[in-house]
Amino acid sequence: MSGVSLRKVVKRYGALQVIHDIDIDVAAGEVCVFVGPQGCCKSTLMRMIAGLEKTSGGVICIGAQDVTALDAAQRGVVMAYPTDELVPHLTVAENIALGLKAVDVRAGDAAGCVADTARFLKLDDCLHMKVRKLPEDQRQRTALGRAIVRRAPVLLLDEPLSVQDARLRAALREALVQRLRDTGTTLIYGTHDPAEAMRLADRIVVLRAGRVEQAGAPQDLCHDPDTLFVAEFLASPALNVLTARADDGMLTLPGLGTAPLPRHLFAHNGTTVAVGLRPQHLALVPGDSHRVTGRDVVGDGTHLTLTGGGERALTVVTAQSATALPQVGARTGIRFRYQDMLLFDPVSSRRLR
Numbered sequence: 591m592s593g594v595s596l597r598k599v600v601k602r603y604g605a606l607q608v609i610h611d612i613d614i615d616v617a618a619g620e621v622c623v624f625v626g627p628q629g630c631c632k633s634t635l636m637r638m639i640a641g642l643e644k645t646s647g648g649v650i651c652i653g654a655q656d657v658t659a660l661d662a663a664q665r666g667v668v669m670a671y672p673t674d675e676l677v678p679h680l681t682v683a684e685n686i687a688l689g690l691k692a693v694d695v696r697a698g699d700a701a702g703c704v705a706d707t708a709r710f711l712k713l714d715d716c717l718h719m720k721v722r723k724l725p726e727d728q729r730q731r732t733a734l735g736r737a738i739v740r741r742a743p744v745l746l747l748d749e750p751l752s753v754q755d756a757r758l759r760a761a762l763r764e765a766l767v768q769r770l771r772d773t774g775t776t777l778i779y780g781t782h783d784p785a786e787a788m789r790l791a792d793r794i795v796v797l798r799a800g801r802v803e804q805a806g807a808p809q810d811l812c813h814d815p816d817t818l819f820v821a822e823f824l825a826s827p828a829l830n831v832l833t834a835r836a837d838d839g840m841l842t843l844p845g846l847g848t849a850p851l852p853r854h855l856f857a858h859n860g861t862t863v864a865v866g867l868r869p870q871h872l873a874l875v876p877g878d879s880h881r882v883t884g885r886d887v888v889g890d891g892t893h894l895t896l897t898g899g900g901e902r903a904l905t906v907v908t909a910q911s912a913t914a915l916p917q918v919g920a921r922t923g924i925r926f927r928y929q930d931m932l933l934f935d936p937v938s939s940r941r942l943r
């Protein structure tokens with residue numbers, strides 16, 4: 591089993607530097623998800639690990655071996671990505687079998703591996719069709735099949751199910767990750783979707799503009815974000831963010847009254863602080879400080895939108911039955927626990943601890 595490590599990895603296109611001194615460690619057999627908004631550089635980084643893109647600086651190791659200068663074929667790593675080039679005049683089975691070209695598999699075994707992979711990816715019905723005749727979702731699953739059939743020790747999948755319909759995508763991604771876990775594969779999975787990252791990962795690497803914003807276990811990132819960016823990016827439903835004034839050891843939160851500034855943050859007296867409050871951490875209490883302007887029943891409870899005092903509307907999520915909750919237009923009060931506030935420097939976005 592091989593892990594992957596990156597040390598001070600840099601990528602430049604001419605004078606433009608897009609990746610800045612990235613350090614990442616992916617343990618052997620781990621499911622590591624690279625996630626970030628568009629342009630965060632996850633694809634470029636994954637292509638560099640696979641050897642499909644040259645590095646401009648730094649070191650990439652697969653297992654104990656420095657592979658920075660090696661070609662893709664010498665790295666023992668397989669990557670599938672959305673634009674993977676299938677051979678249009680070959681069938682699904684023949685395209686999947688191309689994934690076995692680089693390894694020594696007997697013909698009989700190869701046919702079995704291809705059939706098993708196709709069955710797993712729900713491609714049995716079109717196994718002998720030429721891929722040029724297939725719709726995009728089947729072509730994407732064929733490309734994925736070509737990547738997973740070989741059972742490489744390190745696999746890189748960049749949005750491997752992006753064009754699948756929602757139901758199949760959800761079912762297949764769980765099954766896919768479980769299958770790869772069972773075989774001890776080290777998996778690096780790229781996505782723009784934080785919910786997908788939270789579901790699949792042993793470890794998440796949040797990327798932003800070519801830098802690692804934070805890396806860690808999903809629950810750690812969610813409960814203990816280092817930056818406002820990570821807190822907002824991973825929050826579902828969206829984090830409530832307020833700009834609070836800190837004075838004389840107290841925070842004034844627009845529309846929510848005052849809260850004590852922790853003693854070790856007294857240096858911030860006289861400044862403003864960004865305060866994050868999760869919708870799950872706000873509770874309704876009798877009162878009239880806020881007006882209900884929206885009510886949505888979602889899977890995990892009811893989401894209420896409340897306006898009052900502050901410059902932005904607040905979201906409250908409650909598991910209370912919808913019938914017990916105020917109607918749109920009604921007034922209510924809000925309560926929160928001081929220890930649930932996440933405090934950030936509004937300029938650097940760093941967490942104030």
Ligand SMILES: Nc1ncnc2c1ncn2[C@@H]1O[C@H](COP(=O)(O)OP(=O)(O)OP(=O)(O)O)[C@@H](O)[C@H]1O
Nearest residue numbers: 603606608626627628629630631632633634635782
């Ligand atoms: N060949 C290139 N020349 C110049 N800039 C490039 C090149 N390839 C990528 N970039 C830039 O590098 C940055 C990262 O691109 P990349 O494709 O890795 O982003 P991404 O986070 O994977 O997003 P997406 O998945 O949406 O493409 C972007 O700002 C992009 O414009």
